[in-house]
Amino acid sequence: MEMEKKLKPLMFVGTGSDVGKSIITAGFCRILKQDGYRPAPFKAQNMSLNSYATPEGLEIGRAQAVQAEAAGIACRSEMNPVLLKPTGDQHSQVVLNGRPIGNQSAKTYFLETDRDYLFNQAMKAWHYLNGKYHPMVMEGAGSISELNLRDKDITNMRIARETGAATFLVADIDRGGVFASVYGSVMLLPPEERDLIAGIIINKFRGDMSLFDEGRKIMEEITGKPVVGVIPYFHNIRIEDEDAVPLALKRHHPVQGKINVAVVLFPRMANFTDFSLLEQISRVNLYFTHDISAIREADMVILPGSKNTIDDLLYLKSTGMADELVKAAQNGKPLYGICGGYQMMGTEIHDPDGVEGKVRSVKGLEILPVTTTLTGEKITRQRRFAYREGKALTNSGYEIHMGETVLSGGKPVAWFEDGTHDGCLLNEHCWGSYLHGIFDNREVVEQILKTVSPGFSEPIPDYLAFKEEQYDKLATHIREHVDMDQFYRLITHENQGQ
Known part of the structure; x- marks a missing residue:
């Protein structure tokens, strides 16, 4: 890998929740580390009951701690500046910059909380990390096309716009409806955000990969975005999950x-x-x-x-x-x-x-x-x-x-x-x-x-050694099913490494 290349920040967003964004983000953190870069993960706002204590004694979502581990660096509160920990069906504890600031209902959090203040706090954390690591590897939350929450967004495309990130849309083909979810997610974005989508990653594919060759072409035609990878479902790689959704399995x-x-x-x-x-x-x-x-x-x-x-x-x-x-x-x-x-x-x-x-x-x-x-x-x-x-x-x-x-x-x-x-x-x-x-x-x-x-x-x-082995296996799995040359072209600043 040519180390003179200056990479853009990159971001993995989703057509919905539990499409595999966290795992894919961790995988690319390990790939970039293997390729000689010094990446750091970032998720502006996370909702999870699975949290972790940083070396400084601050609290972040477990997924960002896992991603930092994959990147080979110590986790920091800046990697997840806003963490929501549900305390009931309608209330969550709000953790800001690693410390709790109180409990709020979902209605209060989304309708009454100063979203610009939270966004500015998130960007302050982002700039701190961006000054120390290269590149930033960011994760969105849920779906990027929740129209009723667009003006309250502090973690998806607003972050992508602010950072100029090369953004990859992750879709879960295993749950069905992948064409509608990808096309809808892209087309419901305003033009300036649609332009930030660098490519599409189809995740959790089962069966004969060649059966999706035609599907890949169709998806590229209808969205105007390249499908940079189709990643098969895996059972033999153990990465700690972000939340309790996989408990059902x-x-x-x-x-x-x-x-x-x-x-x-x-x-x-x-x-x-x-x-x-x-x-x-x-x-x-x-x-x-x-x-x-x-x-x-x-x-x-x-x-x-x-x-x-x-x-x-x-x-x-x-x-x-x-x-x-x-x-x-x-x-x-x-x-x-x-x-x-x-x-x-x-x-x-x-x-x-x-x-x-x-x-x-x-x-x-x-x-x-x-x-x-x-x-x-x-x-x-x-x-x-x-x-x-x-x-x-x-x-x-x-x-x-x-x-x-x-x-x-x-x-x-x-x-x-x-x-x-x-x-x-x-x-x-x-x-x-x-x-x-x-x-x-x-x-x-x-x-x-x-x-x-x-x-x-x-x-x-030895659990630490086991986890290291799993991150390497995940990186290998992604490399085998993503066009890495195309990926690096999409995240490299123009006029460099050409």
Whole structure:
């Protein structure tokens, strides 16, 4: 690759949600890194319950953390300056520049929030990154052709216009209607935005690729835009997902002959990627469920994080799952909680300031001897820790929570370098921790699996090395199905590298 080439910012936008923009953005971050550039991801506004703590202790969407990892750089809050974290069907916590600024209804956010202020904050973040990285690799949100939201856009074509980005429209052919969705998305744009569309990427193709040769020609004729790639659906590349949409495609039931690990499926579950390493172990069948019988049949149960701990706890009680979880703990079935799940396992949760809603206090599952008080201050930080009685700080995770938990018994789960600690260990079968990513560590995973199968000896992957391998596989997959020469011509500034 000729490094004297000056590349335009590039942007991947979609015909709709869940068309694969996040994964494709991550793939191109890795490709550009491999080709000698220093790319950085950017998404002005993201809506997700899957978030991550930056090294500076700020919060961003998990997808941008993944994309930064693919680019080989540390993530920063500037990569996702506006993050919306749904707290209910109509309300979200608004995180600006890595810190929460309050909860708003969708109506208030879109109709009353100063959109120009948010856009200016997003562009301030963009300019900071653009001064340090080349090129910027940006991602849009949802569909680019939501006409009723066009004047409120701060993350799609308004960003493309402002940055002069070479913009690629991603369409999901697997869901059907690809010609209508692509043609409609392009033609509903005003001319100045239509001109920014550099090309089209057809994603999630299944079957014989040659069957779409005619389709590619037709699409180019009707839109006037080149189809730069048709990317096949893949099953053998594991990239952490942005949100819980793909959960519908995961297993939801136990499998005979496996170590069955049930993750309780809350309505407001957060950070479902906490279990990605467990999913890579062949003897483990990890599944997400809200079915009592599937919890009863599991060998191990995990309570994940939650964006609304009290509401999700009340949901457990109303469905009878709470009683089943208490019974499981009493019978010695391994039961572990992360963040909100850890809070639920305690004796009480207090919310004196109404951080989560109108309920000011609720009894927990009374499994762990801890009491939690929710507070308005959000703790976000990365951690190195020693697990249980260990001395070496060989494990890593991160905290994202609002609340303080006080122990009246048990032992800590994790110890930090400064002598402070986290979590409550009742016994080897039962503990809770605030540490997201705790199950990404081989020491932790090996210990919990041995509580179920003492003779467990399967090698546990090095998760960081595994992820690096997956980014490289994704880059190879995209290269094989995208015209990379055409791609580079489209994103190279004119009169350079010609």
